[in-house]
Amino acid sequence: MQPITGKTKLLGIIGNPVKHSLSPIMQNAAIKHLAVDYIYIPFSVKSENLATALTVFLSIGVQGFNITIPHKQSILPLLSDITQTAKLVGAVNTVWRTETGWQGTNTDVIGFLAPLKSFSKNWQTISPIILGNGGAARAVVVSLAELGCPQIHVVGRDQNKLDKFKQSWLNHEFKVEIIVQTWDKLSDILSETELLINTTPIGMSLYRDRSPMDSSLWKKITNQAIIYDLIYTPSPTQFLKEAKEQGLITIDGSAMLVYQGATALELWLQQSVPVDVMSRSLKEYLLIVK
Numbered sequence: 001m002q003p004i005t006g007k008t009k010l011l012g013i014i015g016n017p018v019k020h021s022l023s024p025i026m027q028n029a030a031i032k033h034l035a036v037d038y039i040y041i042p043f044s045v046k047s048e049n050l051a052t053a054l055t056v057f058l059s060i061g062v063q064g065f066n067i068t069i070p071h072k073q074s075i076l077p078l079l080s081d082i083t084q085t086a087k088l089v090g091a092v093n094t095v096w097r098t099e100t101g102w103q104g105t106n107t108d109v110i111g112f113l114a115p116l117k118s119f120s121k122n123w124q125t126i127s128p129i130i131l132g133n134g135g136a137a138r139a140v141v142v143s144l145a146e147l148g149c150p151q152i153h154v155v156g157r158d159q160n161k162l163d164k165f166k167q168s169w170l171n172h173e174f175k176v177e178i179i180v181q182t183w184d185k186l187s188d189i190l191s192e193t194e195l196l197i198n199t200t201p202i203g204m205s206l207y208r209d210r211s212p213m214d215s216s217l218w219k220k221i222t223n224q225a226i227i228y229d230l231i232y233t234p235s236p237t238q239f240l241k242e243a244k245e246q247g248l249i250t251i252d253g254s255a256m257l258v259y260q261g262a263t264a265l266e267l268w269l270q271q272s273v274p275v276d277v278m279s280r281s282l283k284e285y286l287l288i289v290k
């Protein structure tokens with residue numbers, strides 16, 4: 001790392017809590033590798049202090065920052081502009097300073113798509129299934145629409161929330177058809193899909209060792225299917241362990257995490273960044289804290 005001086009530029013992440021964030025590990029690893037005069041700092045910001053934090057960040061010269069739970073949506077009215085991707089997702093995870101204030105985007109879409117790019121699938125014929133209908137599911141819907149998937153099934157536990165989720169896309173010029181389903185209908189649609197994505201937290205922390213899907217349902221899934229879990233720790237989750245046992249292709253959330261961070265750093269530094277260094281720093285850190 002370059003020595004921190006009065007010229008060192010500030011980057012960071014805001015959230016509450018922010019102490020579990022892995023972004024400082026991978027961003028500072030890339031900063032060190034590039035030998036640029038930056039530092040990336042976690043800031044714990046309560047919801048009631050969000051507007052103040054943004055004003056202070058502008059006044060002390062912060063160049064840009066990431067946003068995590070619970071500010072990804074509530075930050076929207078505090079920004080001077082947001083990208084079309086952020087508008088579609090309805091949430092921002094990366095901002096940078098401009099002459100008129102903070103501008104924001106959502107790099108989770110690029111992050112989600114990164115590991116799928118290596119598969120030569122005809123996405124225009126695939127109808128993926130998304131388990132969960134929260135914030136991350138929104139970024140996944142935008143990603144899948146970008147891939148050209150004609151139809152997306154979204155599975156959730158609350159019909160009211162599912163209806164609102166479906167409704168929220170109607171104002172956008174979206175070619176993709178969104179079909180919402182409750183969990184009891186999952187077994188009816190599984191055989192149609194080649195891409196199944198878990199965006200629920202089942203498999204991590206409180207739900208560790210649990211899978212979002214009943215293990216009896218694996219037999220319904222084609223052996224061509226890709227099973228994608230957005231969770232990056234633990235890895236593999238119970239969901240991915242079971243998928244592997246079936247011989248299916250699996251993807252965990254670590255590439256998404258790395259690529260959303262790398263895209264943010266590229267935006268701030270306006271240069272390419274070492275994705276491999278970021279990825280390695282995370283793996284090494286996760287081995288230490290395991």
Ligand code: NAP
Pocket residue numbers: 108111132133134135136137156157158161199200201202204230231232253254256257258260
């Ligand atoms: P969120 O907005 O809270 O959404 C979670 C979704 O999961 C909601 O639809 C929720 O249903 C559902 N859910 C929660 N507990 C459930 C349960 N016990 N049974 C069935 N459904 C349940 O969270 P998020 O921001 O979308 O994040 C979701 C996951 O994605 C987290 O594990 C997060 O770590 C991961 N993620 C990873 C990355 C990455 O870079 N790899 C990026 C973003 C998120 P209700 O709405 O009915 O409560």
